[in-house]
Amino acid sequence: MNNFISIISTYFFIFILNLLKYLPSKIIMYIAYGIGCILYIIPSRRKKIIETNINACFKFYDNNYKLYLVKTCIKEVCRSILERGTAWFGSKDKIRNLVKIHGIENIPENGAILLGIHMSGLETSSIALCLEFSPGKWASVYMPQKNKFFDKILKRQRERFGILMFSRSHSAKAILKHLKNGGYVQIFADMDFGMQNSIFSNFFNNPAATITSVPRLSQLSHKKVVPMLPVFDRKTASYNLYILPAFENYPSNNLQNDIDRLNQHFEKCIMSDPTQYWWVHRRFKTKKL
Numbered sequence: 001m002n003n004f005i006s007i008i009s010t011y012f013f014i015f016i017l018n019l020l021k022y023l024p025s026k027i028i029m030y031i032a033y034g035i036g037c038i039l040y041i042i043p044s045r046r047k048k049i050i051e052t053n054i055n056a057c058f059k060f061y062d063n064n065y066k067l068y069l070v071k072t073c074i075k076e077v078c079r080s081i082l083e084r085g086t087a088w089f090g091s092k093d094k095i096r097n098l099v100k101i102h103g104i105e106n107i108p109e110n111g112a113i114l115l116g117i118h119m120s121g122l123e124t125s126s127i128a129l130c131l132e133f134s135p136g137k138w139a140s141v142y143m144p145q146k147n148k149f150f151d152k153i154l155k156r157q158r159e160r161f162g163i164l165m166f167s168r169s170h171s172a173k174a175i176l177k178h179l180k181n182g183g184y185v186q187i188f189a190d191m192d193f194g195m196q197n198s199i200f201s202n203f204f205n206n207p208a209a210t211i212t213s214v215p216r217l218s219q220l221s222h223k224k225v226v227p228m229l230p231v232f233d234r235k236t237a238s239y240n241l242y243i244l245p246a247f248e249n250y251p252s253n254n255l256q257n258d259i260d261r262l263n264q265h266f267e268k269c270i271m272s273d274p275t276q277y278w279w280v281h282r283r284f285k286t287k288k289l
Helices: 002-020 025-040 045-057 063-082 084-089 092-098 122-130 148-158 172-180 213-221 255-270
Strands: 099-102 112-116 138-142 164-167 184-188 198-203 206-211 225-233 238-243
Touching (some): 002 148, 025 063, 025 084, 045 063, 063 084, 084 092, 084 122, 092 122, 099 122, 112 122, 112 213, 122 138, 122 225, 122 238, 138 148, 138 172, 164 172, 172 184, 172 213, 184 213, 198 255, 206 255, 213 225, 213 255, 225 255
Parallel strands (some): 099 238, 112 225, 138 164
């Protein structure tokens, strides 16, 4: 019975996303912000996670600012979710018009590791960038969803323009082979996946379990790590996607320094607009003993 309800609710959600693809991005933004204002006043597990993360990372800020961050983050998460109607079902032209890419010349011609970050524009901007490459050249590492039915739809829609999806359970050999063949792999290393293949590194002065796959893959593949940062412009309801210069002298011969450097980079990106970061993930779920 629970499985049946899950499938029906997933179909309904996908149906809504299909309808939203017809709306201008600014209308989607207003709808999402309205929903976010309602969700802000309703106690929930996700709201509690956002509050916990923000209180941990901005402990020296006053309460009014932290409340502002919580409320605005909820609104941005809602917008990012509703915008997936465009990202998953919209046309190539609509996606391209939604994202202005800066610094694409920073991406090497022979493959690279694209270092992503969980800002609100990660979904749409990633798909927009992949449209600039030949089908099959662009890949992304993702976390499979607990809802297997939804996971199948999510994977299918993300792959519709030729993106290859590697789940975290995929063999590292497959990812490494793609890189060595001149492909591009996008990796998000700013989540807590537990201590398997992770070490602790400070994130806003808090010890956070951080995966080591980025420097390890870079070392084995001899490919550069190129950071990317999507920033949402509320005035135009569109994105500026900044492809930053590749990390220099990376990786080093010190894994701890390499991981610390990742989190320092993430902190700098987040401070460009803390409200656009996905604080909804449990960044500190693994405790340092």
